[in-house]
Amino acid sequence: MSPPSVKGIGSILSDDNKELIRQAAEGSSQAFELLITPYTGRLFNTLMHILRCRESAEDVMQNALFQAYLKLDTYRGHSAFYTWLYRIAINMALSYRRATKPVVSMDQQQEMTGQEVIDHNEAVGEALEREERAAVLHKAIGTLSEQYRSIIILREIEGCNYDTIAEILSISSGTVRSRLHRARLQLKEKLLPLLNEHPSLL
């Protein structure tokens, strides 16, 4: 299954969007609403993976979108609008995490990972195994450091290319390459003990 791709979202930024950006920058809330609507689903998904708490993700997203509106006049169009928007939102999410230091219980994680399992046509046993594997994986991702988690989410879940990740995280493409590799290594290390707890998943 191919990951949902932010690259596809980028193509939405047509001339029409530029007009929306202009109007929104002049104060039109309706233009801003039209502008951000295509990105809200993916952005929320990203924030959920970073924050691992729906309420926090909603709060951060609301604030991020509001800040984006206020700062829209500073958007110069040098990068795609969605990378600019993601940069604001992810920076706010990371700040939020640092400020709140959330502790997510296993029950919460299970509740979180139990939502929206993609393939509903599996047999019950397969579905359970899949849920279990998803829970283990998300637990492992949740134990990564913030910078590794962000880059794994942007690459593996959001499907961003290195340049896009570099723009969103304000780092160089070379740093993306090395950091992503280290993140993968660390994720494997985190996964092993978890998988050992669930031998059936090995």
Place this chain on the structure above:
Amino acid sequence: MNDHIKPNHEIDGELLSAYLDDELTASERIVVDQAIENSPQLRESLQELKVLSDEIQCLAVEFHPNEQQLLDAVITKIRDRNLSVHGQAPYSNVKKSVTARGWKQRLQIPALLALTAGVLAVLTLQFMPNEQSMTLVQSDLNDATPAIESFHRAENNAPESEAVTDDGPPMAGEGAQMGGMGGGRDAVADARFFQEDQKYRDKNLAEGESPAATALAAPAEIRASAFPSASTVAESADEMQLHKQAEAKTDIADVTYHIQVKQKDLPTLLALLTAHQNLAQDPRQRKARPADGEKNIAEESLPRVAANEPMENSVRKSTVNQIVMFRSSDSQLAALVDILQKKPAFALSMNRLQRGALGDRLMAKDKNTPGAEVKNQNASTILSDTIFSIQVIATP
């Protein structure tokens, strides 16, 4: 999944990782291709990376926001901010708690009736400054009745007490009850409107307006800004200035409508508006009416159609007489527009001020143009909370 990625002496894991992501330069890719071909160890490492990547992608849980709720909350926040910045009565900070229902589902008859009656009441007052106008209303009532009856047939289940809200704002509980027919979003939104309406009226009272006039000038869910005042209106020399001011006033509006009415059709408009108001009135509204002889706020807010002036003089030029701003769903506005459009004498047009392509899109949607391109699939659901402006223009 194996325990680690084994490094190769020439090709490190970082390069391999980028190879998997198709992020290598052409020359790098050639090198890695050759190395992989010659090294089973590298092939195994690459396979491990691929398994991990596929696993993350396949098992990634999709989280979906309550999109409409999020958007509503953000847009409300933005509009609160914009209204404050523009010096309008700020909306409260009551956070919207909304369901995911679409705007069509939110078309609730009581709210629609209250909104429509309120808007029409404001418009009526602006065209009906004295008893002379009331006479015209009565004589032309029959002309306007079919459209009104048609409208009210669709609302015959609406409790009368919910229809008119221009005698003072219901308490938040009443607003919630009114919106309750439509669900939690409407209840909270209505409560917010009522709270804001109360603030608006309190502000006017503090500035010396009579309670009755304030109540009539600002019914629930409506922000009516009298513009320009009678004393500030001059002739054509000021007309451009008027339009500039109008534009500034409507800058925060998303959609602007113009209603042009000619002198000969004014009685019909009065009849339509007043009859509608009468049909919707309740005892509270009657109490709110100024007593006979009491100065009506409309006398001050209606420079061009003042009854004490000869009508020929008062409306000889096309002039923006009044701007009425209100906040509503587009579906509610559509019902109001539909009523007014049944009378061809009322030149009702939708204009966008400085809105460009967005305005065109909304206009196409508003007119339900066949094949109209609504590029954003969510457009129909996000036009649920819109600030409208109606400019009433009197022409000879």
